[in-house]
Amino acid sequence: MPSKIKPRLSRGVLDMKFMQRTKVKVAKEADDEQSRALYSNELNEKMLNSNSNFIVEPSYSICEGLIDGRLSFRGMNPELERLMELEQAEKEGTTRPEQPKDVTDQEMVETYYANQAPAASKTMSKKFSTKNEFHKRKSNENPKWQKKAHFKKPRQDD
Numbered sequence: 001m002p003s004k005i006k007p008r009l010s011r012g013v014l015d016m017k018f019m020q021r022t023k024v025k026v027a028k029e030a031d032d033e034q035s036r037a038l039y040s041n042e043l044n045e046k047m048l049n050s051n052s053n054f055i056v057e058p059s060y061s062i063c064e065g066l067i068d069g070r071l072s073f074r075g076m077n078p079e080l081e082r083l084m085e086l087e088q089a090e091k092e093g094t095t096r097p098e099q100p101k102d103v104t105d106q107e108m109v110e111t112y113y114a115n116q117a118p119a120a121s122k123t124m125s126k127k128f129s130t131k132n133e134f135h136k137r138k139s140n141e142n143p144k145w146q147k148k149a150h151f152k153k154p155r156q157d158d
Helices: 017-038 045-049 061-065 078-092 105-115 117-128 131-141
Strands: none
């Protein structure tokens, strides 16, 4: 009985410069053999030997979880994105209920303008002020006519 075991070339021979193509072929065959071993329970002989790229399934249950073929991202097709959002909302079936507000919008506006608006207006006025206005403001805060404290000699009352 002839055995189907193929003799393998040693690694040293395959590393030689003129054997590089053979080395690639041997590596590819080894990968194919490993993948066949991994998927042997899922692939049958008919699938391996056939030239067809189609797999016939008796049930359509596989297609139930698939998404639609038309997609759009980052505003490329706004109509499709709206449809996608609506379908996603229908799928989830949950819309967030409107939560009651602790603070009304009017109270929020009043608080904002009482606390933040004056500071923001000062900041913006500083940004657009002229040099003269800037120097006037600085002189009001820190007057120039105040003398710096110099070192005073101690008194010699002895």
